Amino acid sequence: MSDDIFPVSEALKQSSYADNQRYLSLYQQSIDDPDGFWGEQAKRLSWSKPFSKVRNARFTPGDISIKWFEDGELNACVNCVDRHAKATPDKVAIIWEGDDPTQDKKITYAELLEQVSRLANVMREQGVQKGDRVIIYMPMIPEAAYSMLACARIGAVHSVIFGGFSPNAIADRVIDSKAKMILTADVGHRGGNLIQLKQNVDKALERDGTDSVEKVLVLKEAGNDNPWSKGRDLCWQDELAKASAECAAEAMNAEDPLFILYTSGSTGTPKGVVHSTGGYLLYAALTHHYVFDYHEGDIYWCAADVGWITGHSYIVYGPLANGATTLIFEGVPTYPDVRRIGQVVDKHQVNILYTAPTAIRALMAKGDLPAQDSTRSSLRILGSVGEPINPEAWHWYHDKIGNKQCPIMDTWWQTETGGVMITPLPGATDLKPGSATRPFFGIQPALLDADGNTLEGAVDGNLVICQSWPGQMRTVWGDHERFEQTYFSTYKNYYFTGDGARRDDDGYFWITGRVDDVLNVSGHRLGTAEIESSLVAHPAVAEAAVVGYPHDIKGQGIYVYLLPTDGTEITEELTKQVRQWVKDDISPIAAPDLIQWTHGLPKTRSGKIMRRILRKIAANEYEQLGDTSTLADPSVVDALIDNRKNR
């Protein structure tokens, strides 16, 4: 923990929506009178039918139920598009910056409305109805946002799949969500590489159980000749040209699901996190407004992917609900080279930049180069999300990208929370590098010990949230019991985040990372169980144990211990093959960084793998292995250590 303090600048104190006094008073109000606070805030959305009740939520064991604005009606697309297309039709809604630096375009709110309406009509004509699920597997192009908004317009529940996921991962999500339609493109571009999206979809749909999918709408980006499944595949451009540019929006109940987003947990397969229409949209909009102090005319850039929750809430829904100009970037910060971020900032005069520590560390490794050939003088506010930002990376981001002029909003939140939960506000919060600082309006965090006792004062503990907030996930798709089990069974009457945190004397929170078996690799969440089950499906692998270990750029790397099947000859070729296997099965982001073959894993007498020990060995911390007396065969530990040391 560093003692550096970066006070709020006078300029931001004056110009921002909330100085410290206002933060404190709004926060207090949001806790003392949540119904009054959120009822008032909900006026920033347009409701086709007003709500009479604000909040109806309980974390009661066996009866978890979360509802906000439950008798109100609204449409998320109307809120993000129509009302701005009416008020400011020529305002730029989306700036698109291609992977190729010579490619960009601007889409006004009026154009956005037209594109979204045409697409929504195509989907309706193809039989998609309110409540049906639609999978979106797209590159980072404006059509990805059109797809989400078009679903919202007709009340279809979208599920975006990150373009880096493999056919198997797509098939899993199709099967779980029983999706009726897939929106995709023939290819995507990323860092100068082509990604064969349509081919991946074709392969996914070969799997048994995927026949809920009736239609695949394919945007022809490259115009290449993919195999075409007649009767199933439709050409995006052809269909949109035929469709009407006007499309009536469906009236949705505030509690109708807006989308499902699959995310990894500590056990089992990824689960479908369900977000609501009213509460989610309000929470995304309000956090975007305050955390980034978004003012009319600002150019705002969140450099995430729409395949993750950050892209949902802070590329699409939050900014567009606020009528902002949001920049969609197709590429990566290191292509064509590490100066790209600065160059994009200058080119589009970006005022607010939101990115992830892993990107910052990758650039930081190149010293001053990323800051060359750009001034970045348009920037006012920086943001960070996805994992703890180490003070070194914080300082580099602050000094080199922000020219020491811009405060960094270190935002802690999760797929499940819908929006930012613990964060500074630009005009209100003195910063400490590495701390996410204080709770957002309506959020009551607490720290508990292992037995569920509430800890007071400056202390380390497990982070829980005491009361519902509008952006909270409502359920796990098709499995409400799993929702309850995962988030509400560890500590009764609290939402358990899975994260550990420390609170300091000033009441600031410092997130210390996951306390469960979830890895955070380059800001991507991966379950150890998911990777293990992929590994043991390989014929050469009898048993697998996956742990995280400290990694300079990724934050955490993936360390794999493998027990070979009898008679398997361990070769470098085999190790390579196993790595490729996981890439193909899940995604390149799940590829093991280090693989250690072993003839035994440390297990308790009851057969449980002791991951605590494996984590220590992976981290090269042999002195602090803790109690090994419960091991069935303590000698395997020495063998593992010898092997690790020789690497």
Ligand code: 6R9
């Ligand atoms: C938004 C997002 C959630 C997990 C979360 C925590 C980690 C996110 C963080 C952070 C420290 C931050 N995390 N932001 N840790 N400081 N500012 O990333 O959602 O992909 O679901 O990941 O990421 O461990 O529990 P998601």
